[in-house]
Amino acid sequence: MGNVIKKLSIGLVVGGALVGLTRALEFPFIFQMMFFGQAIFGAAVFMLLDAPSLSTMNGVKSVFAIVMFYIVLCVVFVSGASMWPQFDPEEEKSKIAKVLEPKRKATEQGKADELIARAKALDEQVKALEVRLKALGGDQVTKEPVTGELPVVNKAAAGDFMKLGEEQWQLQECYNCHKLKGEGGKKRGPELDNIGSYLTVAEIKQKIMDPKSFMATGFEQEWEKGKMPDKFKDVMEDSDITALATWLSTFKNTSVNTPKPIKKK
Amino acid sequence: MKTWQRSLVAVCAFLTLFGGVAYAQVSGASPVEFPYTGNRTAVWIVAQLHTLFGAFILGAPIFIVISEWLGYRKQDIRYDRLAKELTKVTVILFSMTALTGGLFIFVLLAAYPQFTTWFINQFYLVFAVIYPSLFISGTIVLYMYFYMWDAWKGEKKGRHITLGVLLNLICMITMFVINGPTSFMNTPPKADGISPQDFLETAGLWDKIVNVSWLPLSLHRIDGNLAFGGFVAGMIAAYMYMGAKNQEERAYYDWMGFVGNLIGVGAMLFQPFTGLLYAYEMCDYDFSFCPYMMADQLSMFFEMQGAMIGLMFLASNYYVWLSLKRIEGVEKVRMTILAPIVMVAFPFVMMVVMNYYWIPDPMSLVFLLPLVLAPFTLGRIIPLTVSARTVVKIGFLMVIVGDAIWLTPHGFAPTSAKMVAELELPEAWNFLSSMPAKLSAIFTLVFVTVVNYVLYNRAIKQGTIIWGKIDFASQFVLIFLAFSSIWMMGLMGAVRSLVRKFFHTYNLMPDFSVESFTPTLSYSAWWITGISVVFFTVVSFAVLVALRTSDSKRPVPEGSPVPARAK
Numbered sequence: 001m002g003n004v005i006k007k008l009s010i011g012l013v014v015g016g017a018l019v020g021l022t023r024a025l026e027f028p029f030i031f032q033m034m035f036f037g038q039a040i041f042g043a044a045v046f047m048l049l050d051a052p053s054l055s056t057m058n059g060v061k062s063v064f065a066i067v068m069f070y071i072v073l074c075v076v077f078v079s080g081a082s083m084w085p086q087f088d089p090e091e092e093k094s095k096i097a098k099v100l101e102p103k104r105k106a107t108e109q110g111k112a113d114e115l116i117a118r119a120k121a122l123d124e125q126v127k128a129l130e131v132r133l134k135a136l137g138g139d140q141v142t143k144e145p146v147t148g149e150l151p152v153v154n155k156a157a158a159g160d161f162m163k164l165g166e167e168q169w170q171l172q173e174c175y176n177c178h179k180l181k182g183e184g185g186k187k188r189g190p191e192l193d194n195i196g197s198y199l200t201v202a203e204i205k206q207k208i209m210d211p212k213s214f215m216a217t218g219f220e221q222e223w224e225k226g227k228m229p230d231k232f233k234d235v236m237e238d239s240d241i242t243a244l245a246t247w248l249s250t251f252k253n254t255s256v257n258t259p260k261p262i263k264k265k
Numbered sequence: 266m267k268t269w270q271r272s273l274v275a276v277c278a279f280l281t282l283f284g285g286v287a288y289a290q291v292s293g294a295s296p297v298e299f300p301y302t303g304n305r306t307a308v309w310i311v312a313q314l315h316t317l318f319g320a321f322i323l324g325a326p327i328f329i330v331i332s333e334w335l336g337y338r339k340q341d342i343r344y345d346r347l348a349k350e351l352t353k354v355t356v357i358l359f360s361m362t363a364l365t366g367g368l369f370i371f372v373l374l375a376a377y378p379q380f381t382t383w384f385i386n387q388f389y390l391v392f393a394v395i396y397p398s399l400f401i402s403g404t405i406v407l408y409m410y411f412y413m414w415d416a417w418k419g420e421k422k423g424r425h426i427t428l429g430v431l432l433n434l435i436c437m438i439t440m441f442v443i444n445g446p447t448s449f450m451n452t453p454p455k456a457d458g459i460s461p462q463d464f465l466e467t468a469g470l471w472d473k474i475v476n477v478s479w480l481p482l483s484l485h486r487i488d489g490n491l492a493f494g495g496f497v498a499g500m501i502a503a504y505m506y507m508g509a510k511n512q513e514e515r516a517y518y519d520w521m522g523f524v525g526n527l528i529g530v531g532a533m534l535f536q537p538f539t540g541l542l543y544a545y546e547m548c549d550y551d552f553s554f555c556p557y558m559m560a561d562q563l564s565m566f567f568e569m570q571g572a573m574i575g576l577m578f579l580a581s582n583y584y585v586w587l588s589l590k591r592i593e594g595v596e597k598v599r600m601t602i603l604a605p606i607v608m609v610a611f612p613f614v615m616m617v618v619m620n621y622y623w624i625p626d627p628m629s630l631v632f633l634l635p636l637v638l639a640p641f642t643l644g645r646i647i648p649l650t651v652s653a654r655t656v657v658k659i660g661f662l663m664v665i666v667g668d669a670i671w672l673t674p675h676g677f678a679p680t681s682a683k684m685v686a687e688l689e690l691p692e693a694w695n696f697l698s699s700m701p702a703k704l705s706a707i708f709t710l711v712f713v714t715v716v717n718y719v720l721y722n723r724a725i726k727q728g729t730i731i732w733g734k735i736d737f738a739s740q741f742v743l744i745f746l747a748f749s750s751i752w753m754m755g756l757m758g759a760v761r762s763l764v765r766k767f768f769h770t771y772n773l774m775p776d777f778s779v780e781s782f783t784p785t786l787s788y789s790a791w792w793i794t795g796i797s798v799v800f801f802t803v804v805s806f807a808v809l810v811a812l813r814t815s816d817s818k819r820p821v822p823e824g825s826p827v828p829a830r831a832k
Contacts, residue, residue, distance in 0.1 A: 025694070028687050030677045035669070042665040045579060049586060049661065054737040062507040069741055070801070073748050074794050080572060081790030084565040087679035089782040092562070096767045096781055103775045176556040176681065184681070188556070212457075227552045231772050234460050 003050045011043025099171050102237045165247025168240050172232065180251065189228065190216040193256035196249040204245035207261070209233040214261040223264075296778075297375040304376035305780035306792060309762075311369045313755055313796045318362040319443075320486070320754065321804075323436045324494030325355045326407075328528050330429035337422050347521050351498055352411050353811035354804070359407055361803060363400060377778070380769045388446045390470055399439040406432045437487070444483045445474030450770045451761065452478040452550045461772050477550050481543035488532050488539045493750050495529030500747035501808050503740040508813065516733035522743050523588065527718075529746060530581045534714060537574070537707045540757075547764065551771070554764050561680045562783040566760050568674055569786060571706075573753050575668030578710045580742050580749070582664060585721045586657055587739040594728030598653040601644030604716050605651060605659040607636060612667055612709040619701030637712060653720050660713040667709035673697045751800060755793035 015036040022032045057065055169175065175184030179191040195204065199214070207214045211228035222228070232241065299307035329348045336344025370392075374381045385392050410428045417425035454472050455461050465473075502522035509515040548555040557563055589595050614636060622629040675681075675698035676689035690698055765771045767781040775781075 026691050027694070028689065030688060031673075031690065034673070038665065038669045038672075042662070045661060045665060046658075048583070049658065051738075053590070054741075056737050057507065059508075065741075066504070066507065066744065069744060070748070070798070073745065074798065077752055078787070078790045078794050081569050082787035084568050084786055085677050085679040085683075086785040086787055087562045087565070087783060089784060092782045100767060100775050100777060100781070104777050107777075173553070173556075173561070176553070176561065188552075225549070229551045229553050230457070231551060231553075234462075234772055 004047055007043045007047040007050075008040075010046075011040045014042070015039030095171055098167070099235075102240075161243050162247050162250070164240065165243040165245070168236070168244040169247065172236065172244070174244075177228070189222070190219055190259045191256055192248060192258055193251050193253040194258035195261075196252040197254060198258065198261055199249070201242070201245045201249045203261075203263075204248050205241055206265075208236075208241050208245060210265065213263070213265040215264050216261050217259040219259065296378055299372075299376065303780050304778060307372055308369075308376050309759070309792060310796055311365060311372045313758055313793075314800060315362065315365040315369045316758060317751060317754065317796070317800045318358050318365055318803075319440075320490045320493050321497055322355055322359050322362050323440050323486075324490030324492075325351055325358075325498070326429065326433050326436055327491055328494060328498070329355070330426060330433055332524070333422075333429060334426050337426065343517060343520055346517070347498075347524065349414055350812055351501070352407075352414070354501065354807050356407060356411050357807040357811055358804070359404060361807075363404070366400075377769065377776075380774055380776075383774060384446070384450075384770070387449070387465075387473060388470070391442060391446060391474075395442055396439070399435060399442060403432065403435045403439060406435055440486060440490075441483050442474070444479055444486065445476075448478040448482045449473050449476050451765055452476045452547065453770055453773050455772075465773065478543065478546050481539070481546045485536070485539040485543045488535045489754065492529050492532035492536060493754065495525050495527070495532060496743075496747040496750045497804065498525030499529055499743040500804075501525070501812070503743040504805065504808055505812060506740050512733050519732045519735050522735075522740070526581070526584055526743060526746065529750070530714065530718065533577065533581070533750075534711050537711065541704075541707075556681070557766065558760065558764060560675070561682075563760055563763060564674070565679055565786045566756060566763075566789070568672060569790070570753065570756060570760075571668065571671040573749055573756065574707075574710065575664065575671060577746060577749050577753070578664050578668070578714055579661070580745050582657070582660060582714060582717050584739055584742045584746075585717045586661075587736040587742065588721065588730075589653060589657070589724055590736060591734045592724050592728040592730050595653055595724050598720070598724045598727050599650040600653065600656045600716075600720055600723070601640050601647060602649040602651050603644050603647060604640040604656055604720075607639055608659055608663045608709075608713055608716065611636065611712055612663070612670060612705045615705035615708055616670075616696070616702050619704055620696065620699075623701065624704075640716065653724055656720055657717055660717050663709055663713050667706040667713070670697065670702055670709075671706035673702070748797060748801065751797045752793055755796055756789070759789050759793065 015038075018035040018039055019032045022035055027035075169180070174180075177189035178184060179187075180193060199207065203214070209232060211226065211230050212223070215223040236244075296304065298304065302310065329351050332344045332351075333348040336342065336346075336348065370381075406428065410425070410432050413425060413428065417428075453461060454464060454468050454476050456464050499522050502518045502525055506515055506518035506522060509518055544555075544558070559567060615633060618629050618632045622632075673690070675695065676684045678684045678688050696702055763783055766783075767776050768774060769776050
């Protein structure tokens, strides 16, 4: 018991000192708790080192001990993993669905699904027309659906190009390497707030499709190692790349030090 | 288990395997929906079980043969007995590997018929000819190896060891071959200026197998399998020690646990490096893997990995601590004071050096190598020494410090998109979450463990080890190491698969199913634990069938062939 009290006291003192120090250094509370927890864990390890020997077990007692030990391990591992911050898959699902949509459509199954969906939509329209026909009379109804549907179709066809570009920035997770509007980055790639002052839409598109085509000043090593993936031309639709490039070309914030790109190809 | 029963299991397994491959050629099948688990988790369970059994049957023969050879060379019957007992367990688990392999193909076909058909067509020669041929050859050689044990002894022992080497060769080739399709799914071959689909049209089987992550994965698996085999051998020894009826048995299984642990820890020391090499090659192939693993959806999987590795290093050092307690004369064993000094200085010096000279800059070695070697070179000159217990205790402290560095994240958020100031390290302390800091933590764990085992070896040589008198808690340490090692394999296996994101084969074959997303760490942990428990139950049963039965049949020896006190 003396061993436990002594080690626990040391653990509490060390943990307390770490909390005080990290608080003074303006570490967030969660980090202070993490360091405190590690000090207590360390104390527990040293308690174990000086613990008395475990007496030998036999027969049923040892089987029971093994089973209990496995149960403890399972509980500790599962609960330990559950204590870390958990990523919410729901945030990713809609993203993945959008990224995969053009690919799904390109497959035979996708084409069949699209045809079925269109047939269902047409069927519903026919049914709706029939209902209206019955209610209003045939000559009045025939012209209405055409004028009513077209603007919607046109709006969808035109689309919000800028919004699509921004959406591609999120879907392709460009923010993992590039900082934009003060978010993302971690210095893996250049900050892009002023990229529109240096490159045209066509040039940005070229850079996305062929990362070796331009090299950002100060990122020579990254360029040589080919850090920017060359997959986008394969995983993105051409229209999506154009939308992303167009959206990026609107960023002309000269107060941000976006490194100058040098044409390589 | 009798020979005919084993053969029946093996035949069923091969029928399943061949049937699966043949069934894959029937196109147009619709996916089956597995109840409760869902399709992805169903594949996950069977694939992971197959990998675990495979890892054991590939890892165990390496040290079975080494053990048999040591027994022959040293004329120590304990090594021979260890090798034979493990071979018995391996024979049973060989059948389980084939059975789960066949089941894997069937579940994969049922869950993802279009992808599986495409995938098998990419590697038809491997799945239909090479892999089954190697597996059959391996089974035949294993059975010969096992059944010729008693016939080829004495002067014919060399012949038997050669057979064991042949078995290892076949197992190794099998692993290298099957790692081709496995690594292909993550890093299919590509070339500049050509789409992956177009390149695949022109790529031959060899190009597909020898993709960029094939060799690093193979190296990581060889090392991992050996560590895993050692730890499972340690676990078997622990079971048998706990069930031992006399001191002689206890002495033998204590020794077996010692050998298994030694091999397991020895191989484990290389795992961080082969793992880093593997990750490095993956990131080199496509840099977006890197943030996905280290900063985004999978970042907490690596936090868990850090916690697990820290616990495993603590456990392996705790085993040394408990082992030292049963060595007579250990109090006289001392070590240079430079050892604990270097232990304490190491993580901090390395962090600074790595910040200036990052890998592969050889300048880092100019600073680090002399530091690491100082206890062994300068230690002979400097007369100041400390006791073994002090060195080990300081070692424990540094394992805790090293793991604390490893576990310090950039922030407590599951993705960088969710990062806010209240969860993030202050900017001035960001270096604690950088790669140089993580690397210094890994090296500290490895360095401390190496020093402790050097010390342990010195204690064994200078003192007298009393086999069978080890603290009973050590048996739980052996079980813990085996279970953690398996759990870690499950965790890292999940990372390896998840890194493909929403692709079955990266950038080539999208996964359109509803389960195409990153699961939570908690969800993954539940399944990894479940799979590990199933694996342990089967292995425990195999041990019971193979060893306890034969143990009860063994005649009571007249003398004591294993000295209770031996150096």
